Amino acid sequence: MSVMDKLKQMLKGHEDKAGQGIDKAGDFADDKTQGKYQSQVDTAQEKLRGQLGGDQGNEPPRQ
Secondary structure, three states: OOHHHHHHHOOOOOHHHHHHHHHHHHHHHHOOOOOOOHHHHHHHHHHHHHOOOOOOOOOOOOO
C-alpha cells in the first residue's frame, strides 16, 4: 500500500478539511516566497485536491 493510498484512507470522509489544509499550505508557501512560485503552488494544490478528493474548488482563482 502506497503512502498516497494510506492518506486517502485516513482522510476518507474529511475531504473538506483536506481541501482547507491544502489551501492553507499553499497560502503559507506563497507568503514565504512572496508569490514568486504562485503558479507552481497553484498547480500542486490542484493535483493534491484531485488525488485526495478535496476538489470542491472552494478557492477562487488568484490574480
